[in-house]
Amino acid sequence: METSFVINLGDQAHVPIISFSATSPTLTSLRSSYFFQFAQNDSSQVKAASAVVKAFGWRQVVPICIDTLHGRGVLPFLADALQEVGTHIPYLSVISPSATDDQITNELYKLMTMQTRVFIVHMTTNLCSKLFAKAEEIGMMVEGYVWLTTSGITNRLTSMNSSVIHSMNGVIGVQTYVQKTRELEEFKLRWKRQFQKDYPLIVGAELDVFGFWAYDATFAIAMAIEQVIGATSTFAFQKPNASNKSTDILGSFPISTYGPRLCKALSSTRFPGIAGDFILIDGQLQSSNFRIINVNGRGARTIGFWTPHYGLVSKMSSTNSTCHLGPVIWPGESLSVPKGWEIPTKGKKLRIGVPVRDGFTEFVKVTRDPTTNTTDVTGFSIDVFKAVVDMLPYALPYEFIPFAKPDGTKAGTYNDLCYQVYLGNFDAVVGDTTIRANRSLYVEFTMPYAESGVVMVVPVIDTNKRSAWAFLKPLDWDCWLVSLCVLLFTSFVVCVIESQSIEEFQGSVAQHVWFSFSTMVSAHREIVVSYLARLVMIIWIFVVLLETMHIQASLISKYTVEKLEPSVTNIKDLLRKGENIGYIPTAYTYEMLKQVGFEDSKLMALGTMEAIDEALSRGSANSGIAAFVDEAPYMKLFIARHCYKYTMIGPIFETNGHGFVFPKRSPLLSDVSQAVLSVMGPEKMMNLEDKWFKNDSNCLDFTNPIVSSKGLRICILFAICFISSGLGVGMTSVAKFTYYKYWRRYPETTDGPGSPTLGQSPKHTHMNSVSCDSVEQPALSTDRASPEIAPASASSEIAATTSSYKTGLQQPFLPHA
Numbered sequence: 001m002e003t004s005f006v007i008n009l010g011d012q013a014h015v016p017i018i019s020f021s022a023t024s025p026t027l028t029s030l031r032s033s034y035f036f037q038f039a040q041n042d043s044s045q046v047k048a049a050s051a052v053v054k055a056f057g058w059r060q061v062v063p064i065c066i067d068t069l070h071g072r073g074v075l076p077f078l079a080d081a082l083q084e085v086g087t088h089i090p091y092l093s094v095i096s097p098s099a100t101d102d103q104i105t106n107e108l109y110k111l112m113t114m115q116t117r118v119f120i121v122h123m124t125t126n127l128c129s130k131l132f133a134k135a136e137e138i139g140m141m142v143e144g145y146v147w148l149t150t151s152g153i154t155n156r157l158t159s160m161n162s163s164v165i166h167s168m169n170g171v172i173g174v175q176t177y178v179q180k181t182r183e184l185e186e187f188k189l190r191w192k193r194q195f196q197k198d199y200p201l202i203v204g205a206e207l208d209v210f211g212f213w214a215y216d217a218t219f220a221i222a223m224a225i226e227q228v229i230g231a232t233s234t235f236a237f238q239k240p241n242a243s244n245k246s247t248d249i250l251g252s253f254p255i256s257t258y259g260p261r262l263c264k265a266l267s268s269t270r271f272p273g274i275a276g277d278f279i280l281i282d283g284q285l286q287s288s289n290f291r292i293i294n295v296n297g298r299g300a301r302t303i304g305f306w307t308p309h310y311g312l313v314s315k316m317s318s319t320n321s322t323c324h325l326g327p328v329i330w331p332g333e334s335l336s337v338p339k340g341w342e343i344p345t346k347g348k349k350l351r352i353g354v355p356v357r358d359g360f361t362e363f364v365k366v367t368r369d370p371t372t373n374t375t376d377v378t379g380f381s382i383d384v385f386k387a388v389v390d391m392l393p394y395a396l397p398y399e400f401i402p403f404a405k406p407d408g409t410k411a412g413t414y415n416d417l418c419y420q421v422y423l424g425n426f427d428a429v430v431g432d433t434t435i436r437a438n439r440s441l442y443v444e445f446t447m448p449y450a451e452s453g454v455v456m457v458v459p460v461i462d463t464n465k466r467s468a469w470a471f472l473k474p475l476d477w478d479c480w481l482v483s484l485c486v487l488l489f490t491s492f493v494v495c496v497i498e499s500q501s502i503e504e505f506q507g508s509v510a511q512h513v514w515f516s517f518s519t520m521v522s523a524h525r526e527i528v529v530s531y532l533a534r535l536v537m538i539i540w541i542f543v544v545l546l547e548t549m550h551i552q553a554s555l556i557s558k559y560t561v562e563k564l565e566p567s568v569t570n571i572k573d574l575l576r577k578g579e580n581i582g583y584i585p586t587a588y589t590y591e592m593l594k595q596v597g598f599e600d601s602k603l604m605a606l607g608t609m610e611a612i613d614e615a616l617s618r619g620s621a622n623s624g625i626a627a628f629v630d631e632a633p634y635m636k637l638f639i640a641r642h643c644y645k646y647t648m649i650g651p652i653f654e655t656n657g658h659g660f661v662f663p664k665r666s667p668l669l670s671d672v673s674q675a676v677l678s679v680m681g682p683e684k685m686m687n688l689e690d691k692w693f694k695n696d697s698n699c700l701d702f703t704n705p706i707v708s709s710k711g712l713r714i715c716i717l718f719a720i721c722f723i724s725s726g727l728g729v730g731m732t733s734v735a736k737f738t739y740y741k742y743w744r745r746y747p748e749t750t751d752g753p754g755s756p757t758l759g760q761s762p763k764h765t766h767m768n769s770v771s772c773d774s775v776e777q778p779a780l781s782t783d784r785a786s787p788e789i790a791p792a793s794a795s796s797e798i799a800a801t802t803s804s805y806k807t808g809l810q811q812p813f814l815p816h817a
Contacts, residue, residue, distance in 0.1 A: 001069070003027060010034040014259030016266060018221065020213040023152060026073035028284065034259065036266055036283045038217040039210070040176050042122075043077040045151050048174045048290040048306035049120060050081035052148060055312060055325055058340035059086070059667050060116045061148075064093040064131070066123035074122055074150070088665040090116055097127060104134050112138070115341045115667055118146040125156045129164040136167040143332035144342055149173040154293060157300055158206035168295045170331030176209045177289040177305060177316070184274045187215070209275060213285070216273035224265035228258055289316070294328050303328055341667035343397065350398035353417055353426035354382070355433070356410040359584070359608035360634050362692045363432040366402045375402060380692040384449050384676075385430045385660060387684060391675035396668075401426065413586050418443050418661050428668070429661035434631065436588065436655075444666060445659035447673040449680060450633045453651030454589060457635050458566045458627045459616055460647050483547065490540045493726075532731060539724045566647050568627060571596065579626035582606045582615055589629050592653055609638050616646060631655065637693050 003022050010017035011034050018036045019027075025043040027035065053061055061082060065071035071094070079089055091114060093107055108131075111119070121128060128149070135141050147170065154173030157165065178184070191207055199205075237254035256262075271278050279286045288308050293300040303326035305316050312325060330338060343350065354377050356366050364379040377400040389396050403417045403426075404410055411417075414433055420426045422442040435445045435452075568574060574581055575597050583589045585605040593603055604625050606612045618624025627649075628635075635648055660676075662669045679685065 004030065007032050007035045009253070012255075013253045014256045016259065016262050018217050018266075020217045021210050024070045024073040025077060026069050028282075033283075034263060036280065038220070038280075038285050039213050040151065040287050041284060042074040042150065042152070044288045045174050045290060046074065046078045046081040047308070048292070049078065049148060049150065050085050050087070051306055051312050052172060052174070052292060052325070053082065053087050053118070054085035056146075056337055056340070058118045058146070059670065060088050060090050060341065060665060061118045061120055062091050062093060062111060062114070062116050063089060063120045063122065064095065064111075065121075066127055067094045067096045071123055078120070078122075090114070090665070093119075095123065095127065095131070097124065099127070099130075101130065101134060104130055105138060108135055108138055108140060112140065115343070117144055117338060117342050118148070118340045120148045120150070121153065122150045123153070125153060125160060128153050129160065132164065132167040132171075141167065141170065141331045143330065143334040143336075144338050145170075145331050146338050146340060147171045147331065151176050151290065154300070155209050157295070158208050162298055165295065165298060169297070170329060170333075171295040172303075172328065173293045173295065173300065174306075175291045175293050175300075176287070177291040178209055178212060178275050179316075181274070183272075184212075187274050212273070212275035216275050216278050219271070219273065220266060220269045220278060223269055223271070224262050227265045228261045292325060294326075296329050302326075339394070339667075339671075348397075350396060350427045351425075352385075352398050352400050353403045353420055353429045354400050355414060355417055355429075355431045356402050356404045356408070357432075358410075359611075360432075360637060362637055363633070366404070366408075368408055375400070377402070379431075380688060381431050381449075381658070383688050383691070384679060384685075387679045387688070388449075388660075388672060388675040391678050392671055398428075400430070410586070414588075415439060421661050421663055424663075427663070428666075432633070432658050433661055434588065434655055435657060435659045439661075442664070443661050444664055444669055445656075445661060446669060447676045447680075448657030448659045449676050450658035452655040452657035453632045454592065454629060454653035454655060455632050455635050455648045455650035456571060456627045456629050456652055457612075457616070457638060457646050457648055458568050459619075459645060461567050486540075486543075490536060493536055536724055539720065543720070566649055569649055571627070571629070571652050574626055577626075578602065579620040580604055580624065582612060582625040582628040584630050584634070587630060589631075589653075593629060609641060612638060613642060613645075633658065640693055 003019065003024075004027075007017050007027070007030055009015075011032050014034065016034050016036060017032070018038055020038045022037060023039050023042045025041050027037060028041070063075060063078060065075065075092070082089060091111075093111060095104060095107060099107075121131065123131070132141070132147075135147075141147075147168070149168075149171055151174050154175040157173075157175075188207060191211075192205075195202070195205055237256055239254050267280055267283065269278065269280065276287050276289075290306045291302055292304040292306060292312070294303050304324075305313050307313065307316070314324075314326065327335070328337070329335065354366065355364055357364055362379060363381050364377065367376045367378070368374075369376070382400070389398070402408075403412065403420065415438070417426075417429055417431075418433065418439045419442065421429055429443075432450070433439075433445075435448060439445075568579075571581075580602050581593065581598060582604045583593060583606070585607055590603065590605075604615060606615055606625075606628065612628050615624040616626075616628060620626040628638075629652070632648070632651065639646060639648055660672060662672070
């Protein structure tokens with residue numbers, strides 16, 4: 001208030017007002033062209049303080065400030081800086097500048113009852129001395145507490161009493177950084193000599209940064225005056241207009257004629273000062289580098305620096321923005337970093353609300369003993385939470401409080417239970433609470449410890465129809481048709497290849513068809529001679545063998561194993577058919593089903609597994625249900641009890657799983673979430689699931705075989721057989737084409753009774769020699785030059801040879817030894 005008054009006075013008199021100690025950011029809002037702040041603005045240090053908080057991972061901070069404009073002016077900037085690093089301010093402690101020791105003590109006791117143990121102190125040095133003295137007295141300067149002070153306190157450490165500094169052991173402070181230079185050291189020596197000369201009784205006095213700013217301010221004023229006035233030694237003032245009869249006392253002040261020129265000269269003043277480069281922008285000194293100190297013993301030591309460009313660094317010359325601070329000695333001479341929060345007063349336990357369930361008590365079960373008036377809480381969710389607490393690096397006392405009415409019944413829905421945490425009636429909620437978007441508006445959830453998803457449970461039916469024509473089911477009708485076509489084509493190929501060698505293959509079409517079907521069971525009487533035909537038959541019989549094995553395995557599976565399939569696979573089918581569907585009364589699935597389009601008349605609330613089983617067994621047509629919709633963990637438990645009757649379909653809706661509930665920005669949240677991830681390991685979670693969700697001994701695991709002709713790729717085998725038969729036909733056709741077109745046109749003739757005649761191959765000649773020894777084979781003369789052979793004679797010989805060739809083909813085939 002005094003500063004604002006003086007600034008207003010300077011505006012009226014046109015006299016520059018210069019301050020080297022006023023650091024409040026509220027002064028810049030006055031927008032006075034005659035005010036110059038030659039000190040570091042408090043708003044420039046909040047980034048450094050938030051960087052320290054972020055470096056140690058503290059999630060909550062309580063500011064303690066003096067109840068003045070100086071103290072409150074920095075709070076908006078501090079809150080914004082902390083919010084940027086994810087830190088919350090749960091409470092603001094404001095202490096009056098005239099507070100007594102008892103008032104300070106009461107405020108400190110109030111802070112002790114809270115969880116937060118990180119405090120940022122922003123006040124004058126006089127009030128700060130009283131605060132730390134009382135904090136040490138009541139036990140708040142011990143291990144687990146964190147105290148962070150702003151530059152207004154740390155900049156004056158050299159002027160504080162040693163007892164006050166001793167009470168501040170372990171404090172971390174943000175201090176204005178002043179670079180050590182030769183000019184600064186020379187100035188400090190000159191100042192000490194002059195001070196001891198003027199005040200010989202004061203020993204050990206030190207000059208702090210406010211003294212440096214005062215010296216630079218005086219130097220800047222001298223430079224500006226020399227520039228404006230020059231050799232003139234006096235200032236000229238102009239008296240106000242005499243006709244002005246205003247009653248305002250400021251209206252009678254004389255006005256400086258040099259004021260505007262002095263303001264302009266000060267604004268443009270630049271020089272290397274002893275506190276750093278002297279640069280003014282909008283009347284504000286530009287100095288924003290800070291030193292991070294740790295108070296120990298009788299002084300302070302540097303643990304790091306902060307700059308606007310690189311953030312926290314170990315040295316001012318460093319450009320590594322990821323550098324960590326040096327080692328810190330915390331309150332209580334502790335070397336371990338405080339976690340920033342503690343369970344408040346000794347003996348106070350965490351109040352944990354648990355839901356009261358009518359069914360599916362394997363998750364949470366509340367048992368009340370009326371004789372002892374005690375409550376026992378058990379279940380899968382409870383055991384998971386206990387395992388999580390065991391993983392925490394510190395003790396966490398707690399007690400379970402059922403969310404129930406005086407008669408023991410449930411007091412509301414899960415939404416109501418979560419809202420109790422927001423109201424402060426519970427410190428947390430442990431149970432099968434689903435992570436939902438509407439709940440996260442006022443509470444926070446840990447990492448999920450159970451899987452997510454809403455599923456649908458429906459009855460299973462046996463789809464194996466054991467009719468008289470079931471032997472046709474292993475193959476589709478397409479495969480049966482392909483099999484028949486390949487069978488006929490293969491027999492045709494074999495007949496074509498062997499038709500000129502064996503009499504049996506020259507019969508009617510009926511004989512060829514009989515040969516085709518007889519090859520499937522190896523009942524054919526014909527002997528296949530050609531190697532090409534044998535290759536085709538080998539491939540065909542191999543395919544028949546595989547097809548027979550496939551059909552045999554399929555029939556065995558169909559007549560010995562049940563093929564269980566769900567009665568319905570889509571919730572839209574239930575809606576279209578108008579079927580009834582069940583849900584748990586207190587679950588949020590009711591709203592989901594309403595959104596899908598189900599009417600209330602088609603929805604049935606069922607709370608226990610027995611009721612669900614009975615309704616599903618009756619079916620929708622008999623006042624039952626066709627399906628039941630709920631979250632996957634509950635339905636897995638239900639299926640484990642009735643594994644042969646029902647199956648799960650889905651998830652039909654996506655959810656985020658089950659988690660534990662904590663208040664917004666709770667310091668426990670991150671530690672508990674990390675512990676949940678550790679408990680989610682396969683061994684621990686499997687043991688808990690086996691304990692609570694183990695299948696009934698009579699419920700054995702089984703799998704439903706799915707038989708399909710596509711499994712063995714029968715059609716691919718048919719294709720291979722078809723290709724091999726086609727190649728056989730093609731090779732036979734090529735051989736015949738080559739024979740008739742080239743070989744018969746240029747026959748070879750040789751003398752002797754065993755030589756081939758016109759139109760005969762060596763093989764055919766061999767057959768004639770075996771089966772027709774009595775037939776004479778007249779030889780033709782090879783003397784082409786002899787004209788004595790008549791054409792008629794040659795024709796008769798050719799006819800006789802051809803007749804002999806045909807006679808040999810009609811004889812039964814006898815293998816040649």
